[in-house]
Amino acid sequence: MLGLAFAISASLTVNPLTLSVLGALSMLFVLAFRDQSPWSRSVVFYIRLAGIVIAIRLLFRIIFNLESDPANPLLVLPEVNLGLGDLVTMHLFGSISAESLQAALTDGLRLAAIILAIGMANSLANPMKLLKTTPGALYEIATAISIAINLAPQLIASLNRVRRARGLRGQSKGIKALPGLVIPVLEDTIDQSMTLAASMSARGFGRKGTQSKARLTLTRFTGLAGLVLIAVGAFLLILSPTNQVLDLSITVAGLLSTVIYIKMSALGSLRTRYLVQKFRTGDYAIYLIAALLLALAFSGVLNF
C-alpha cells in the first residue's frame, strides 16, 4: 500500500531532490522493517535495477542528443550527423547543456524511485501474509499469486540441485547441456505445483458455497466492471488532468463497484477465517503516511 503511494507520488513529481528523498525513504523503510525471509533479499536486485535505469537514461540523452547549439554547453562532444535530411534535427553526441542533462537525470530518478518503491513493497510483504489480509472475494486471485511467488525459490533450489548432480557426471561434447538441465527442473516444478494443488483440494479448497449461478455471474460482472472503471479513471487522472471532475467520478464509481463486489461475494462464501489479522497502530501509521504523501503529490507541493 505504502509502496503504491510512493510510486504514484514519484510519477507526479518533477523535482530531482524530492525524488531522491523518496527513493532513499523507500530504502530506509526496507532496512528498518525487513526480516530474514528469502524475498527480503530481493531488495538488492531492485537497487541495482534502479541504478542501471538512471545510467541508461543519462547515456541515451548524451548519445541521442536532440539539441543543436545550446546556450551554455556543459559537455562538448564531436557531433555525428546521421544525414537524415535538413528537417530532422537528429544527430549523435554533440554539445549538451546542463539543463538537458538535468532533465534526463530527473526522468531517470523518477523511474528509479518508482522501481525502489515497488522493490520496497515486494521485499517487505510476505506473500503468505497477503493471503490472510485479502478480502474473501479476492481469495482465489491472492492464492494464485502467492503460489506463483513461492514457486520461484523452489525453482532455484531444484536448479541448483540438478546442476550439482550434473557436475558429478560430466558430459561428452556432442551432448546438449540444456535439455538435461531444464527437463528435471521443470518436472520438479510441475510436480511441486501438482502436489500443492492436490493438497489444497484434499483439504476442501474449491468447495462451492450456497450462491446460485445467476448471482455468481452478477457478482463477477460487478467485480470486473469495478476494476475496469478504476483502471480507466486512474489512467485519465494521471495522463490528462483536464477534466478532473469526470476522471474523479469514474474512479470513484469503480471503487464503489469493487466494494459492492467484495461484499456480495463475501455473503455467499463458505470459508471462515480463523485468527484474522487485526490492524495494529503501525499499520494505521503506514496508511496515514501514504495518504499524506498522495495529498502532497496531487497538490503539487512536492514540486516546489
Added chain:
Amino acid sequence: MITLKDLSFSYLKPNGEPVTETPQLHRVNLHIAKGEFVLVCGPTGSGKSTLLKALNGLAPSFTGGQLTGAIYIDGEDLTGKEPHDFAHLVGYVNQQPEGFFVTDTVIDEIVYGSEQLGMPVKDIATRIKPIVSVLKIEHLLERPLSSLSGGEQQRVAIASALVAGQKVLLLDEPTSALDLAGAVEVLKVLKNLVKDFGITILLAEHRISRVIAEVDSVLVVHGDGSVTKGEPTKQFNDDRFAPPIIQLGVKLGWNPLAISAEEAAELWTTKNHSFEPKEVSPAGEPIVSAKNLSVNYGSLTAVAPTDLDFFGNQITAIMGENGSGKTSLCWAIQGLGNRSSGSVLLNGSDTAELAKATRLDQVAMIPQRAADLLFLHSLGEELHESDVFAEVAEGTTAALFQKLAGRIDPSIHPRDLSAGQQLAAVLSIQLAKQAKVLILDEPTRGLDYSAKRALAKALQQLKSPDRAILLATHDIEFIAEVSDRVIRLESGKVVSDASPLTELAWPSPFASQIAQITRTPELISIGQVIK
C-alpha cells in the same frame, strides 16, 4: 466406515486404451470398520498410493486414469466426487510434508482445512486443543513451518488433516523421509489417534518392521490388480516386501509368524539355532584420507574437525540421524562440497584441488536423488554416452549395468525404470572409469526389500582392493547387511568407529532388528541364520 464395491482403476493412454494389460486395481471389494488401524503394503509400484488416492478423490482427479465401481465412506456415496467433496471426512498426509504445506506457520496450516470447509471459528478453536495435545505440537503453534524437523512437520501435517473432524486418515509413506526417532514419534501418535478419537487409519509404509505389531489388519496390494486384507501374520507370503522379522519366521518355519519383536524373541529361545559368522572384509590399503576436515555453515557446525581414513576392500557405512552431517561429510570428501578446514588426500593430492575431469574419473558420487544424473531419452543412450565420456570401449557401461541389474531393454526411457534400476544405471555410469572412491548418499530411499537386496549384492560385487566405498544412511538393516565398518555421526561429531559386529549387535542401542530378536552376539543380519 469405508466400503469399496468392485473398484477398478487403470491409467489410460491418450487414445483411451489402458496403459498396462492388468489394471492397477481390479474389482476390489473391501470393508474397513470404524477405528480400524490398517497397514497397506505391497511391492514398489504395485498401486498402494493409487488405492489411498482413490479413497479421497485424488485419483483420478489429479492422477488421470479411469475409476469404476463405488466408494462409500461413513455412509456417504462418494463415487466420482472431487477431492474437496471428500475433505470433511477424509484427511490425507503424504511422504513429503514440506511440499504439501499451503501456508507458512504451524497454526495457519492446522486451521487451513477447517477454514476451507467453513467451520465456525468457535468450533475450530475447540477442536485444535485436543488434537495438538495428542500430536505433541502445542509448543510449536507460532513457529514457521520451515524451522521444524521432519518428524515435527509430519505431525503438523497429521493435525491439519484432522482438525475439521475428519473420521478417516490416509497416510502415504509418512515416515519414509524421517530418521528412526522421527518415525517412532509419528507411529506413537497414530496409535493414540485410534485410541483417543476412534479415527480409522490407512497407513501405506515400506518400513513395516516397527508398525506391524501395532496394526489391526494388513492390506496387501499385490501389483496384479488384486488386493487382500487379513490378519497381520497371514499376509506376507511375498518376500519382495516382507520385513526382516517375517523373513526370519518364514525361514525358520514359525507357525503362526511372530509380528512383534518380543514374540519373535520368545520363539527364538525355544530352540537352539546356529548361524554363520558374518564375513567382514579386513581393511586394505588406505585409499582416501581426511585430515582435520570440518564443515561449517555460518555459525552452524555440520562436521566438526575430524581425521578419517577409508580403506580398499571395505564398505564403510556413515550412520546418523537426519541433520547429523552425513551429506556434508560426503560432499566434503568428494571435493566439490563446502569445507571450513582440512584436506582430503587421494593418491597424494587433495580432492578439492583435482582438475574437474580427474575428479570425475577417480571419485564417483551418487547423490540422494540419483535420477538427477539421468537426462537422455533411453537407457541405451545413457549407457552409450557414459562410454563416450569415460573414453572406454563401447559396451563397458552396459556390461556393468547388466551385472548389477540384469538384462533390460535399452530402448526404455530412464524415467520408466524402477528406483532400484535407476540407481543401478547411475552406479554403472559413475563407475565406468573404475573410480577409486565410491560415495553413496542415502541410496536406499524408496527401495523395497527386494531392491535393497539387489543393491547390497551389487555393492559386494563392486568391492575391490583399490576402491573404498562410503555409504551414508540411517537404514540400520541395510548397514547390517552390507557394511564392513560403521562410523556413527552425532551432530557433526564422529562418536564411534567400529565393526558392525559390535556396533549393530545386541545389546548396542543401534542393534539391528535381527540382533534385537536373537540377542546373540555377532548375529546381525538375516543372511547369517541357518535354517
